Amino acid sequence: MDFSHLLADRTHKMGASAIREILKVVSQPGMVSLAGGIPAPESFPMDIMGELAEKVIAKYGPQAFQYDFTEGFPPFREALVPHLQRKGICTTAEEILIASGSQGALDAIAKVLVSKGDKIAVEAPTYLGALQAFAPYEPTYVKMDTDDEGLIPECLERVLAANTVKLIYLVPTFQNPTGRTLPVERRKQIAEIIQRNRALLIEDDPYSALRYRGEAVPPIRSFAPENVIYLTTLSKVFAPGLRLGVCVAPPDIRRWIVVVKQGVDLHTSTFNQALAAEYLSGGYITRQLPKILAIYGPRQEAMLNALAVHFPEKFSWSKPEGGMFLWAEGPKGLDIEPLYWKAIENKVAFVPGRYFYTEPGEGLSTMRLNYTMCDEATIEGAIGVLGGVLNGALGTRPGRGA
Amino acid sequence: MDFSHLLADRTHKMGASAIREILKVVSQPGMVSLAGGIPAPESFPMDIMGELAEKVIAKYGPQAFQYDFTEGFPPFREALVPHLQRKGICTTAEEILIASGSQGALDAIAKVLVSKGDKIAVEAPTYLGALQAFAPYEPTYVKMDTDDEGLIPECLERVLAANTVKLIYLVPTFQNPTGRTLPVERRKQIAEIIQRNRALLIEDDPYSALRYRGEAVPPIRSFAPENVIYLTTLSKVFAPGLRLGVCVAPPDIRRWIVVVKQGVDLHTSTFNQALAAEYLSGGYITRQLPKILAIYGPRQEAMLNALAVHFPEKFSWSKPEGGMFLWAEGPKGLDIEPLYWKAIENKVAFVPGRYFYTEPGEGLSTMRLNYTMCDEATIEGAIGVLGGVLNGALGTRPGRGA
Structure with missing residues (x-):
């Protein structure tokens, strides 16, 4: 039929x-x-996966296999606090939401914020998976020009002046697709611009831990915590198949993300969150x-x-x-x-x-x-x-x- | 802010x-x-969880932790074929989609089908989690009356005659919230009605395996496979925290569910699907x-x-x-x-x-x-x-x- x-x-x-x-x-x-855009299988900590699973089963028992809070498994959220701190994200376990991959967070954010025709400002070029998450909510896009150092702050300024922008989406570090990283000065400028315009920015940060040379650059959120939804993932530093994304958002956005996520998948796999909790808190990631x-x-x-x-x-x-x-x-x-x-x-x-x-x-x-x-x-x-x-x-x- | x-x-x-x-x-x-509405933790097969994890790691290695097909992990889809067969669902691995819980399937189906104001016909009373999955797509509801044997087929007939219904949603077996089960005769009548009206029905079946007395009743899908999207879950027979839902849908709906799901979470946890594959194919579930x-x-x-x-x-x-x-x-x-x-x-x-x-x-x-x-x-x-x-x-x- x-x-x-x-x-x-x-x-x-x-x-x-x-x-x-x-x-x-x-x-x-x-x-x-x-x-x-796939991590190498040889990058997964296969030598400790069995040990982690055993630890989780012994430590949490059936709790690791039961329904859990939509916000995320509490021990994982706790373990993320020092992990995020090392990335320059100062937050508490309560402020951290777990999503089914960053993709799950992008879907939920768009569901909460984007009505048909709303404008999302994106880098040109930008990450395709984000466009795929946003698409069902029928936004229109405003492109922001980039150069070798990523988004040009003046372009963001112009775009915000000329448009009612619902949301700005950026991958500031080792961007997908370009690999480019916004220097700290531009980050500060962008933070100032979004604060002054009372704008909301998604800082999508899946790659910053994969640094082979040079010095870490602080996240944009560290300069404008109230205006940034910060996303990261365990996909590149643990295992992508576990589908573990992390979201730190301003409180009145966060509250709605939880409501929306409950309708989408109730919560992210408890067992996988427990594995990640042990991976982080047990120092395996280091x-x-x-x-x-x-x-x-x-x-x-x-x-x-x-x-x-x-x-x-x-x-x-x-x-x-x-x-x-x-x-x-x-x-x-x-x-x-x-x-x-x-x-x-x-x-x-x-x-x-x-x-x-x-x-x-x-x-x-x-x-x-x-x-x-x-x-x-x-x-x-x-x-x-x-x-x-x-x-x-x-x-x-x-x-x-x- | x-x-x-x-x-x-x-x-x-x-x-x-x-x-x-x-x-x-x-x-x-x-x-x-x-x-x-939570399974007892003592119902989880905790005694074999470690063994299952070990088996998966030995058998699939990094593949169980890698990105995977949006449709689902192939060995899990294969293992579901005989499992579904025992429930009266004749299908192939290709026709099975894995969702992040039944909730994930309900979200994806509504995203594919429901525009603002579209009518969804539901039992009165009906399952709340489904309403929560549908809500963001802004449907209106047409209620269908029920009695001790569940949905009254004549009521479905009347509702379809009087309304343009996008979707019918039923939990025909041990319904949530009533516990009621549609008898086989009513199932046949409902199958005939939806076929004649070229209507599409979601048959949500999380509970049928939890039968303490009496004889199994065949699913509605067995009488009208082209008009039914069949959903089930491993939450009540394995572990809910793993978030494993199963969806069998007509091909031109299925294709879109995959597109939509890719934007929502790329795919459901590979590792958890691999655990479930072993749980089913290794006979543990029996x-x-x-x-x-x-x-x-x-x-x-x-x-x-x-x-x-x-x-x-x-x-x-x-x-x-x-x-x-x-x-x-x-x-x-x-x-x-x-x-x-x-x-x-x-x-x-x-x-x-x-x-x-x-x-x-x-x-x-x-x-x-x-x-x-x-x-x-x-x-x-x-x-x-x-x-x-x-x-x-x-x-x-x-x-x-x-």
Whole structure:
């Protein structure tokens, strides 16, 4: 029976996803994928998972398997206080909400705040998963320009002056897709702008722990705690399959997130929260994080070196101090998408950057490259293949470092 | 800072929840609660949880902790095929979707289908958690009358004739809140009615495995598979804190549930799905289910016996063959809510039945009683207290069985 006439208005608009279509080929056998945004399985603390499970079962018994508070499992919320403190987030267990991944928090925030047609200000380019969480609530987007240091504060100022903006969404550290990090000065400017405009900002921070070089930058929330909903996740420092997101929000927003989340999934898995509580409070994370960095750091370096060797001179790319992605940009006028298909023929996948923009026609010459899922030799080979495709298209020879 | 002006239209309407307010007192120390809808912790297979976790870690390794398909972890979907078959649901692994609890499926279905003002037909009384999942999508409700055998098919027929109904929502077996079960003849009639009207029905089936007496009744879906979205959960037969719901839907609805769920939480916990896969495929559930029934059956019996002894003659109640709830109804004109507060003073909690109706003024003399969380002696004592309160209000003496 055909039930398509029953679909809600919002559903028709969610429609076919162009990126989902083009990425279908990524799972073909033999494909080397720089397209994903997935932590390496070898970064998971598999050697202690059994021990953590045993500990949780012994310590909490059936409580770890029972229905629990929508706000989150209290021992996990407690364990997050010092963890967040180390990230520059001063808060209490009561102020912390647990979500089913950051995705769950993004969904709940949009459900609480966004009416049809409301404006969300986003970086250009921005994180696709956030757009996917927001889409069912039918917002419109106002794009804010970025440069090598992320969001340009003056652009935020202009956007807030010219629009009634419901919500600002940023990934300030090792951004997805660009890898860029907002310097502390810009963070302070942005904090001042949102305070003065009484604006509300989502600071989405999944990657800041993945720092391979340089100094940590304080979160925007540390400069404007009342105007920021801060999100982070255990997906990149523990295990993404456990679906554990963390949200610190101003009290009158937080209250509604709880009401909304109760309707969505009652609460996030108690057992998984208990595992994470032990992982944090037992100090396991302190031992695991250096291992994770020791896997990703050399992969990033391998990619940066290979880009210098193989990519055309006319390309530039980000050189982030951490995270999971690099962002490469070719000469204006170059359309990367046909070259995506050429790369696929040569068994290398990436994501054409245009898909991270809310407006069509932008970012045509850009590409996102992930380096967490492949070892150094594979990355070197894959960038070689991509360099060949790009040089072929431009009629040039490999770049600067060659 | 006050951000209440930023709330979405839908959020204002979710407002304060009257039931949440009255149930706040339930967690007072010393309270005996017949108010919950929570499985007994002693029903969880704690003796094998460690073994299951070890098995999963050995068998699936990091895969059990990695991002996974939005549709669900393939080995869990495979293991559900024979499990659902035993419930009378013939389907394939491809047709099964995993949700974060049934709640997650209800949210996703409403998100896919319900536009503001759309009509959802529900039993009077109906399951509150479903109303909570639907609320943010701003439906209106059409109530369908019920009797001791559940939904009256003629009423469904009338409702479909008089209204454009987007969705019908039923809990046909051991309903929450009444405990009632639709007999097979009514199921066939309902199947015929929805087929003839090309209507779509959610059959929410969390309780059918909790049968203490009598014969299983086939699900409505077995008579109208193309018109039914079937939901079940592992919360009552494994552990609710793992948040594992199961959804079998017609293909063109299923496709959209996946798109929507991806925006909500990407996917349900891989590790928890892997635990459930082992629990089902390893035959653990076959050994656990009789233990669960051996806990709940005597508790239900104790409550039924105590009601006969202590409740006023003017009260009647459901005598279900399974599930978690009994539904008691006093004489017309009796308002139970003031007596709720009397009972609370005497340290016994239940849920006044009015909260399970979508229309104000209905069910004033009704109450929902849960028997899964207390042992037989506690149940006997609590029903004695409630009987005293009710007899006091009616100026009567204890009932029939005394």
